[in-house]
Amino acid sequence: MEKREKVFKIACPKCGHKFEESLPTAIFALGADREEIIAGNFANLTCPECGNKFVLNYRFAYTDEANLFMLVNDPAFVDRKARLAFSTGLGLIGAARKDELIKRTLRITYDYQALREKIAIFESGLDDKVVELMKYFLINSEDFSYDPCQIKDFIFTKDKEFHLKTVLSVGLKLEFSDILYDTIVNNYGDLIKKDMNYLIDRNWAKNFLKAE
Ligand SMILES: [Zn+2]
Structure with a gap:
């Protein structure tokens, strides 16, 4: 399975220092990323300037092919504009891809606590x-x-x-x-x-x- 990485421009929430970090945008349930999400160690970053440790909440998709669910974690989703963009985006998905999506449960989360909870619920069936x-x-x-x-x-x-x-x-x-x-x-x-x-x-x- 392809693991997509993207370079993010990040500003340290403590000192404001800007740095780049490569993070996955497509996560699959079988990998080490799942363990990290559940343990609360996922996307834990350290500012190279001041050493401040923080968790970066960002947009990515989490797919579990065995339990047939897909979670889109999107911190911007609390905002109405992001919600509209998301539903319009679904309308543009091709028919074949849509059929594939319908077989899965699709959910939005906007923080790691909600993401972990969805994983626990769907993994429990x-x-x-x-x-x-x-x-x-x-x-x-x-x-x-x-x-x-x-x-x-x-x-x-x-x-x-x-x-x-x-x-x-x-x-x-x-x-x-x-x-x-x-x-x-x-x-x-x-x-x-x-x-x-x-x-x-x-x-x-x-x-x-x-x-x-
Ligand atoms: Zn810093």
């Missing part, structure tokens, strides 16, 4: 839309001891559990419930199939349930 709806129901249930807006992070991990962090940095763990997962599949499966969004996060779940 789960549907990320169901997982996001699960989070919504867990966080809004009467048994949940926090207000939903107090939860900053709510992440599915490779150990098949949820790690949460409150805005005050309190860490919590929640068990993954297969019963809840299956109930959501039964109740929302058909609607989920019709949903064509690529950016699936907590916001998506909220809007999905509102539209329903």
